[in-house]
Each structure stands twice: as structure tokens, then as C-alpha cells.
Amino acid sequence: MKYPIHIALLIFVLLIFLSISVGCNRGEKNEASQQMNIAENLLDTAPDSALIILDAIKEDELYNREMKARHSLLKSMALDKRYIDTTTFDVLQPAINYYLENGSPDERLRTLYYQGRIFRNRGEDDKAMETYMYASEVKGITDSLTFAHLLVAKSVLYDRQYKLKEEAEIRLIAAPIYESLHKMRPAVRSYTNALVNNVILEEKSRADSILKVCQRLVKEYPETEEDFLPSYITYIMTYGSDSEKRELLDNYCATDSSKTMRLSRAYGYSTLGEGEKALECLKGIELEPTDSLRYFSVMKSAYESIGDFRKALDCQVNFTRHLARYDTNLFESDLLFAEKKYALEISNLMEKQKRYSIIWVSVITFLFLSLVSATLYYLFRDMKSKKAMGDMEIKTVQKEKENSELQRIAAENALERQALELENLRLEKSQLEDEMEHLGTLLEQDRKLSSEMQETIRKRLDMLNSRLAMEITNNESYAIPYKKWIESVKRDKKEFMDSTRMTFTASHPHFIRHLTEHGLDEDEINYACLYALGLRGKDVGNYIELKRHYNVSTTIRRKLGIDDNQSTLHVYLRKLLHSKLKKQRRD
Structure with a gap:
């Protein structure tokens, strides 16, 4: 059957119209995509311009769900970069509807992160925490910066729950990520947050290691000093001497009039008993709910130091009232159960x-x-x-x-080896922390030590701090001083043996006194200290590399009255060390 001519012409016109429509749609798609590409490139450097470009894209140009989702997410990111907090999901909802089901790992991560931010703006912290936890489970992400932002957002919610240890740990995960991305100010802020929390938790050895990392970053990047200084004040006011506190307050903090620094100065003066200066720092501070507890705590201490106990009691009442209100809001928000x-x-x-x-x-x-x-x-x-x-x-x-x-058995053996290696690392780290704490306590409590002996102990503390900083950050650069010290120990055996004897003199005086009373000279005591460290005769001989090592060992046995058949020298000295240590602790 043949169509009439006018019907064939009509079909031809319709085909041309459809072709033109498809071409226009493709052109609109390319135009909208190009505009979104430009906006995405401007997000970090010019978020205002990016937002203007995104607002200029009309809704009918976003012809499918994927383009609407991308436009939605980019606009939410631009609003966040401009510090515009939104409490509705109108902008982000297309991204939530599409990316959580069909998006890539990075798109799902970003969508969940900004969804959590909106929940925070709405005061729904429990839902924010739940959203952040879902985001943390996303696998295969490459957007390290958004992941670091996610960790910081979670740490803020941990802070609201008084979970200081969890907050510090998660900040120590975020900080190296920022550092690897050359975001130094966020990195330093994360390190200092962990530093303050460890000070509050009285984890001094860990706080010392984090402080060393912060000082290295501030030295390399001076612009981060203002982020570091408040936490440094907290550290010095807790562990520093009165002279260190006064020098820091008078020379470094007096020019900074920010609210955070004024609260830190007031806290510092209150610890020194200078209540008048502390109260002067607190004058005119505009309080926010997050500052009230610290403000009344510092003011209470200031009034107590000047003897005005009535006002100190009023501050305690205000502190208790604000704390109760804070706890009530926390329990009502269901954040604790998220x-x-x-x-x-x-x-x-x-x-x-x-x-x-x-x-x-x-x-x-x-x-x-x-x-x-x-x-x-x-x-x-x-x-x-x-x-x-x-x-x-x-x-x-x-x-x-x-x-x-066979493969299963091999895998189980490999897991056992890994578990054993991990346990050995944990034991080594624990031993480092114990030795650091013991030597630090010895320096603080025994002021009669000679300056040379104190310098020897401080040198070993610095080396142990370097090794522990490497363990925390997994960064070999912090272990460079420790490795150099080990090399010097191998080169200069006399210096190492003398420093070991001085350390034993400070930490195990009863043991050294026993050796001296039996007529051992300094060189013989040096040899005895190597045995006390746990080395055997063969180990000492390999380290000293002197043939007369056996003559010295014989002399030590004779002076100490050790029978040839009674015991080996290293076993005898280890037992003597432990017995004298027990006596030292009883005394």
C-alpha cells in the first residue's frame, strides 16, 4: 500500500523536528555539564563565583537524575565553603536520592558528609552521628580531604559526649591526612586538639610526643602558630614550672586579644595565684554556650586565689547550672545512644x-x-x-x-605471625613509655642530681620521645635523632658505658653503692652495668671488642666474692640489681 504524498511529507517533517530536538538537548547537556565543571574547579579558590555559576543553571537544563544530583551536591559544597549553614534538605535532596544508590564511593561519601552537616545545623546530633558512621563504612574512597573533614566532624560529636579519648584518637587519624594534603592549619588544629585532650586525661608521655610533632610543624609553617599557642598554654600551665608559665603569659600571650587566648591567659594567671590579672583578662568577654563552663571554672579559681570565696561560690553555682543544662540537652538529643x-x-x-x-x-x-x-x-x-x-x-x-x-593452614600461620609481631610492637611501645615515665619522674622529684647526670637522662628522654613520636605518627623522620644516637653508641663505646653508669647511679643508687663498696672502679662498674642491662658475657665481649674483657670479668667476680661454680656473672648481677631495687623501693 502506498502512502499519499502529503502523509509522506508530514512524516519527513516530523523526523527533521525530532533530530533538531535531540541535537538541542545534547547541546544543553554539554553546556550545563561544562558550567558545572567550571564551578567545581572554582570551589576551593572562589566559592562565591562557583555559587553564581550554579545558580545560573536552569532546572530544565538538568534533564536527568544524575545531572540534578551533581548540581545538588556541588551547590551544597559551595554553600558550605561560603559558611552558609542550611537547615533544610531542599538543595541536597536530589543528591541523596541518586548518589546513595547509584553514586561512586566519593560521591556517596560527600553526600553523607553534607547530610550530616545539615543534621548538625538542625540540632539533630544523634542523626548526624549515625550519618557520619554510615559514611565511615564507605569503601574505595579517594577523596582524602572530605574523609578528613568527616573525622573532624565525628570528633566534635565525641567532644559533646565527653569522650575525650575517642576524640583524641580520631583527631590523630585526621591530622596526618591533612598534613599529606598540605593543609597545615587543619593538621595543626587536629594535633593540638589531641594534645589538650591527652593533657586533660593526664597522659603526659603521649602529650609530650604530640607536642614534639606540633613544634616541628609550627617551626616549618609559622602561620600555624596561632592555632598551636592556646593548646601550648594549656600544656605549660599543667606541666610547666612557674617561671615557664610567667614567661609564656607575659611575653607571648599579651598581644593576642582573642576570646580563646584571653580565657587561656586567665587560666594561666589563676594557676599562678594571680587572681587580679585573671579577672582582668575575663572582663568584657562575650560568652557563647560552649565557653560558659570554662569561663566559670577559671573565674572561680581566680576569686579563690584572691580570697573572695563568696563570688567563687557563685561561680561554682553558675558552673553547676550550665553543666546540668548541657547534660540535659545531651540526653534529650539521644546523641549518647546514636x-x-x-x-x-x-x-x-x-x-x-x-x-x-x-x-x-x-x-x-x-x-x-x-x-x-x-x-x-x-x-x-x-x-x-x-x-x-x-x-x-x-x-x-x-x-x-x-x-x-594447605592454603588455609598457611594463611592461619601468617595471621599468627602478624599477631605475634603486633604484640611485640605493643610490648616495645609499652616499655618505651614506662622508661620515659620513670626517667621523667626521676628528673622532677630528685633535684639533687648533678647537671651532667640530668643532661644524660634528658638526652635519653629526648631519644625515647623521638621513637614514640614515630610510633604515633608512623613517620620515620621522627626516629632520625634516635637512629643517630644508636650509631653514636656503636662508635663511642666509652661514652655510652659512662652514660649508662650515670643513669644507673640515678635510677638504682643502691646497686651502684654496693659495687663501689666492694672496690670496683669506674671501668669495672661500666662493665657491670652492661651485664645488668641483660647482656651476657659473649654479648659484652662482642660489643667491647677487647680481649682483656675476660680479665675484667674475672676481677669483678673476685671483688664481689663470686665463686666460679656459684653462678654466671650476668645472672648474679641481674639478681643483685632486682634485690637492691626492692630494697630501694622499701626505703
């Missing part, structure tokens, strides 16, 4: 997945058994012709099972 709620949801999800797995395993098992039955039936009918092939298949299956079992 993690448990998340864990419960994950548990329910795992239970559902387990049930589904059982169903699928049952189906697969049924199909497998059916297949096996059919195969056996077929083999039964044609047993003679297929018997050899069947035997070969059985052997192959058995070999694969044996290989699988």
Missing part, C-alpha cells in the same frame, strides 16, 4: 543477610544435589566408558581440597 542505635541496625542487617544467605545456600545445595544425582545416573548408564574420566575428576577434586587446606 552509636548503639547504629550498631543495632547493623546487627539487624547482618541477621537479614544471614537469613538470605541460608536461603541461597539451601537453593544452591538443592541444585547441586540435583546436578550430582543426574550426573551419577548418567555415569551409571555409561559406567564403562566414563569410569576413567570419573576417577580423574575425583582425584582432581581431592587435590584441590588438599591445596585449599
